[in-house]
Amino acid sequence: MKHLLPESGRFYKANLHMHTTISDGKMTPEETKAAYKSRGYSIVAFTDHEVIVPHPELCDENFLAITSTEYCVAGHVVNSVPICYHLNFLAKRPDLTVSSSHSHIWLSPKQKELYVTEEMSAYDDPRTYSVEHVNDMIARAREEGFLVTLNHPYWSTQTYADYAGLKGLFGIECYNNGCFLAGYEDSMQPIDDLLHFDECPFPLATDDAHGKPNDSTDSDCFGGFVMIKADKLDYTAVMTALERGDFYASSGPEIHSLTVEDGKLKLTCTPAAKIIVTSDCRWATRKTADAPITEAEIDLSGWLNLPRVPEHRVCTSYIRVTVVDEKGDRAWTRAYQLDEITK
Numbered sequence: 001m002k003h004l005l006p007e008s009g010r011f012y013k014a015n016l017h018m019h020t021t022i023s024d025g026k027m028t029p030e031e032t033k034a035a036y037k038s039r040g041y042s043i044v045a046f047t048d049h050e051v052i053v054p055h056p057e058l059c060d061e062n063f064l065a066i067t068s069t070e071y072c073v074a075g076h077v078v079n080s081v082p083i084c085y086h087l088n089f090l091a092k093r094p095d096l097t098v099s100s101s102h103s104h105i106w107l108s109p110k111q112k113e114l115y116v117t118e119e120m121s122a123y124d125d126p127r128t129y130s131v132e133h134v135n136d137m138i139a140r141a142r143e144e145g146f147l148v149t150l151n152h153p154y155w156s157t158q159t160y161a162d163y164a165g166l167k168g169l170f171g172i173e174c175y176n177n178g179c180f181l182a183g184y185e186d187s188m189q190p191i192d193d194l195l196h197f198d199e200c201p202f203p204l205a206t207d208d209a210h211g212k213p214n215d216s217t218d219s220d221c222f223g224g225f226v227m228i229k230a231d232k233l234d235y236t237a238v239m240t241a242l243e244r245g246d247f248y249a250s251s252g253p254e255i256h257s258l259t260v261e262d263g264k265l266k267l268t269c270t271p272a273a274k275i276i277v278t279s280d281c282r283w284a285t286r287k288t289a290d291a292p293i294t295e296a297e298i299d300l301s302g303w304l305n306l307p308r309v310p311e312h313r314v315c316t317s318y319i320r321v322t323v324v325d326e327k328g329d330r331a332w333t334r335a336y337q338l339d340e341i342t343k
């Protein structure tokens with residue numbers, strides 16, 4: 001039996017996109033930690049806009065703060081808002097606080113004084129809105145030790161032309177709670193599109209929260225999360241698990257195990273209305289039942305036995321799983337390549 005989510009370790013709940021009073025959020029970093037811990041989260045990436053502020057003071061045996069930031073590359077303006085790339089940089093080391101992609105935009109003089117270090121000030125990236133420039137940012141960031149994500153492409157008013165040529169992305173948001181509540185629902189489409197180009201961005205569900213939990217019934221906290229399976233709650237262990245893809249994204253349902261044996265996919269989860277397996281070649285299958293299901297066995301032989309034509313290499317190469325609960329909330333696994341399923 002092969003475990004597509006690791007057998008050992010445990011799941012840690014994480015919000016990988018969050019704003020605090022350091023940029024335009026309403027909670028302080030300390031309030032953010034308290035709020036998320038009280039809801040069962042172990043990990044928050046503090047992705048305040050335009051500055052990388054580490055939070056070692058928040059880390060303890062039950063909580064990990066990931067050093068990170070959200071950078072904006074703005075393009076042409078339509079209806080007074082710019083089309084934009086919003087990219088999160090997640091540092092693989094907690095003390096990694098400088099990137100050559102740093103720029104001097106968005107922050108107030110007070111914020112600059114408080115959070116922009118001398119080292120950061122040495123850089124002033126031009127942030128040109130183009131696939132080429134963003135690819136250059138991603139390549140430099142990877143070299144520097146960051147995982148780079150593309151955030152909320154739908155809210156950013158981006159299309160295929162803006163993301164199809166991107167290289168080296170660690171992940172793309174398929175669910176962003178703030179954008180979802182604003183009426184901009186992201187999807188798996190950009191991820192599937194890039195998989196066709198041999199890129200393998202992982203699906204991410206995040207909050208992108210700016211508010212407080214009790215601000216209103218539409219609080220942007222606690223909507224999108226990832227469950228990371230790691231041996232321990234340690235910075236390196238968690239970032240290594242993320243980079244390997246040992247996690248899934250969710251807006252509600254939880255996946256407890258995901259294995260494959262003799263061409264059969266087995267999954268256990270919280271009560272689900274539907275479990276869907278999708279491939280890149282118009283082969284898909286689903287399990288439904290009259291009552292919610294918490295486990296499923298799905299025969300992959302129809303997909304495994306498809307003729308594979310070498311010159312059509314990008315087809316029939318992967319499957320991914322979506323779990324849908326009765327409310328319509330979803331959990332999304334990453335794409336698993338054919339050789340991960342068969343070897």
Ligand SMILES: [Zn+2]
Nearest residue numbers: 070086151152
């Ligand atoms: Zn954003």
Ligand SMILES: [Zn+2]
Nearest residue numbers: 017019070208
């Ligand atoms: Zn954000």
